[in-house]
Amino acid sequence: MKTRIITLLLISAITTTGLAQTSDDMKTFDPAFAHTVYFWFKNPDNKTDRAKFETSLKTFLKHSKFAKTNFIGTxxxxxxxxxxxxxxxxxxxTFESAEAQEGYQTEEAHLxxxxxxxxxxxxxxxYDSFGIKQ
Known part of the structure; x- marks a missing residue:
């Protein structure tokens, strides 16, 4: 039940806020390994900083060899x-394994x-976490 609620909240968040992938690019969520990152900006209201971050992050995720699915939110x-x-x-x-997440950490796009x-x-x-079997 808890997993369903979390999944519904994630789907809701993807469709209503943030910068989620478009439906054409959306892949199936991989529950094996999730990597969740929170960023606090020095100047959170600076539109130039936000645009730079969003552009760089989207480019990185597009070129990642390891990331399976992603969600960018505010x-x-x-x-x-x-x-x-x-x-x-x-x-x-999300990643297919912890090893894939380790590869992501050192790939050129991420660096x-x-x-x-x-x-x-x-x-x-x-926050990194392994998925639990249902």
Whole structure:
């Protein structure tokens, strides 16, 4: 039940907010390994910084040899105390395995993205997780 709720929330978020892939590019979500990243920008309201980040991130994900699916999001207006909307962007990327995620960390497209955008953020937090069998 919890997995269904999370899946429905993710689908809802992809279709209503953020910068998710278009339906033509959408691949099936891979539950094997998820890499979730939160970015806090130095200047979160700077439109130039945001445009640079979005362009670089989209280019990186388009050229990644390891990322299977992805979701780029921004925080909604929080309506509950348990919702942390303090971040500037979130990124969820799925992989077929932990080994694929390790390859992603050192691939040229990922390293280029970091180099292009590292001066934009104050803080980055990563949560990696294995999917559990249903």
């Amino acid at each position: 925080p909604p207006v929080a309506t509950r105390d348990v919702v942390d909307g303090s971040f500037t962007y979130s990124l969820i990327v 280029t993205f970091i180099e292009e955008c590292k001066d934009l953020w104050d803080k980055v937090i990563v």
